[in-house]
Amino acid sequence: MNMSSPSLPKVALIAGPTASGKSALALALAQRANGTVINADSAQVYRDLRILSARPTEEEEQRAPHLLYGYRDGGDACSAADWAADARAAIREAQDAGKMPILVGGTGLYLRTLIEGIAPVPPIKPEIREQVRAMQVEETFAALEAEDGEAAQRLRRSDTARVARALEVVRSTGRTLSEWQKQKQGGIGAEITLSALILLPPRDWLTERCDRRFEAIMGPDGISEAERLLARRLSPILPVMRAIGVPQIAALIRGETDRDEALAAGKIATRQYAKRQYTWFNRQPPPAWTRFTEPLDEPGALDRALSLL
Numbered sequence: 426m427n428m429s430s431p432s433l434p435k436v437a438l439i440a441g442p443t444a445s446g447k448s449a450l451a452l453a454l455a456q457r458a459n460g461t462v463i464n465a466d467s468a469q470v471y472r473d474l475r476i477l478s479a480r481p482t483e484e485e486e487q488r489a490p491h492l493l494y495g496y497r498d499g500g501d502a503c504s505a506a507d508w509a510a511d512a513r514a515a516i517r518e519a520q521d522a523g524k525m526p527i528l529v530g531g532t533g534l535y536l537r538t539l540i541e542g543i544a545p546v547p548p549i550k551p552e553i554r555e556q557v558r559a560m561q562v563e564e565t566f567a568a569l570e571a572e573d574g575e576a577a578q579r580l581r582r583s584d585t586a587r588v589a590r591a592l593e594v595v596r597s598t599g600r601t602l603s604e605w606q607k608q609k610q611g612g613i614g615a616e617i618t619l620s621a622l623i624l625l626p627p628r629d630w631l632t633e634r635c636d637r638r639f640e641a642i643m644g645p646d647g648i649s650e651a652e653r654l655l656a657r658r659l660s661p662i663l664p665v666m667r668a669i670g671v672p673q674i675a676a677l678i679r680g681e682t683d684r685d686e687a688l689a690a691g692k693i694a695t696r697q698y699a700k701r702q703y704t705w706f707n708r709q710p711p712p713a714w715t716r717f718t719e720p721l722d723e724p725g726a727l728d729r730a731l732s733l734l
């Protein structure tokens with residue numbers, strides 16, 4: 426994820442863990458720099474999840490152009506490759522309108538795919554996909570350990586979508602996913618000047634923000650949104666059904682837990698997700714991506730962060 430020549434078109438990027446203040450900073454930058462905010466969060470792409478994914482409000486979206494928010498139906502899983510293709514088009518749309526593209530989100534895989542490109546994996550054979558998706562979670566992981574041990578060591582057992590993907594690839598192509606990823610194609614890194622800022626605020630401050638966020642999600646509007654999604658009876662393996670808040674509220678609706686237990690479970694899930702994002706963004710992006718460690722609600726912090734972009 427390298428920076429490019431300053432003679433190329435500028436694209437700003439604001440990344441970091443959930444609840445770190447990315448959306449507010451992106452909106453402030455868009456208003457100051459004539460920008461268009463482009464979503465890079467894997468939950469916020471789904472129109473079913475405005476409240477549960479903490480998408481910008483309608484009022485915020487009216488204060489500056491916002492693209493790739495709520496533009497996908499929850500029944501249509503959005504892969505990193507899907508989003509990267511849409512993001513390229515959104516960047517061109519912003520540039521054609523004379524606006525600076527501002528990528529904002531916490532999905533590192535999305536950003537890496539857009540900037541570095543994607544492995545040219547051939548389409549998975551339908552019969553293999555059907556076979557793998559019909560397997561139980563433990564069975565799938567055991568098969569991956571046997572057929573692609575490197576992927577099994579790298580992936581969490583609970584990350585069912587990526588485990589299934591790795592197994593599908595090795596069974597369908599005869600090559601592991603890591604082998605395919607050595608020949609990535611289609612990244613825009615060499616076509617832009619990337620100005621990137623990663624928000625890594627103090628962990629206790631972030632934990633408190635995560636808790637407040639999930640408390641807001643568990644309000645009447647969030648529960649109603651989850652009820653509408655559950656009424657669609659979509660496949661439980663779809664990303665939209667595994668978004669934080671959906672399983673916890675589903676358990677509440679089914680009577681398997683009470684509100685306090687659902688709230689506690691959602692807070693824990695949000696904190697754990699933020700911790701994984703924090704670790705990824707602290708370690709994976711290149712040193713040229715500036716790390717900003719101040720809480721954005723401190724006096725002057727927003728202006729200091731904007732000055733780095």
